Amino acid sequence: xxxxxxxxxxxxxxxxxxxxxxxxxxxxxxxxxxxxxxxxxxxxxxxxxxxxxxxxxxxxxxxxxxxxxxxxxxxxxxxxxxxxxxxxxxxxxxxxxxxxxxxxxxxxxxxxxxxxxxxxxxxxxxxxxxxxxxxxxxxxxxxxxxxxxxxxxxxxxxxxxxxxxxxxxxxxxxxxxxxxxxxxxxxxxxxxxxxxxxxxxxxxxxxxxxxxxxxxxxxxxxxx
Numbered sequence: 001x002x003x004x005x006x007x008x009x010x011x012x013x014x015x016x017x018x019x020x021x022x023x024x025x026x027x028x029x030x031x032x033x034x035x036x037x038x039x040x041x042x043x044x045x046x047x048x049x050x051x052x053x054x055x056x057x058x059x060x061x062x063x064x065x066x067x068x069x070x071x072x073x074x075x076x077x078x079x080x081x082x083x084x085x086x087x088x089x090x091x092x093x094x095x096x097x098x099x100x101x102x103x104x105x106x107x108x109x110x111x112x113x114x115x116x117x118x119x120x121x122x123x124x125x126x127x128x129x130x131x132x133x134x135x136x137x138x139x140x141x142x143x144x145x146x147x148x149x150x151x152x153x154x155x156x157x158x159x160x161x162x163x164x165x166x167x168x169x170x171x172x173x174x175x176x177x178x179x180x181x182x183x184x185x186x187x188x189x190x191x192x193x194x195x196x197x198x199x200x201x202x203x204x205x206x207x208x209x210x211x212x213x214x215x216x217x218x219x220x221x222x223x224x
Contacts, residue, residue: 023055026217039108046115050076057088152211192220
């Protein structure tokens with residue numbers, strides 16, 4: 001897994017967010033809905049090049065950024081130095097299939113942006129959600145995003161309409177599961193409570209070709 005992601009960040013650059021600097025569409029929208037001004041600490045699980053970590057840090061949050069790719073984290077560290085946000089972002093190299101290296105109830109906000117979809121083993125999925133629950137403060141939020149089977153890029157790779165719908169991108173060898181709203185929500189709530197569920201649509205370039213993209217995004221809350 002680590003080798004695949006290092007290749008993606010170093011040479012492949014198939015996934016648009018591998019090189020993107022602007023924060024995720026979903027994160028900006030959730031900031032408008034939830035407001036992050038009263039939050040102090042955030043976890044960016046699978047932070048990639050840090051575009052979302054930098055955005056949260058620019059809003060005043062302290063961010064712990066985790067990723068399995070040493071290449072992605074090298075890029076993030078460079079971007080942190082350029083941005084002048086060294087005192088607001090702490091970088092960790094770790095495998096998110098393992099327990100998160102934080103104390104219980106550490107974070108007001110946890111980001112799971114396109115990470116959960118890469119876990120195919122049910123035990124790993126349950127542990128990952130349980131870990132997000134553990135480190136989220138009471139009243140805090142976890143934000144998660146996945147692709148549905150009708151996404152313009154990944155949808156064309158499907159071979160079955162029956163769940164689980166798992167696709168492998170031939171351009172980089174990375175595997176992910178595509179989710180419907182019902183199946184996606186069922187993994188997080190319970191134990192979390194669903195607060196917002198959003199469908200986002202936009203046009204995006206992948207390997208020089210324009211695709212209609214679809215994203216499912218939700219904000220779930222840990223009860224106080």
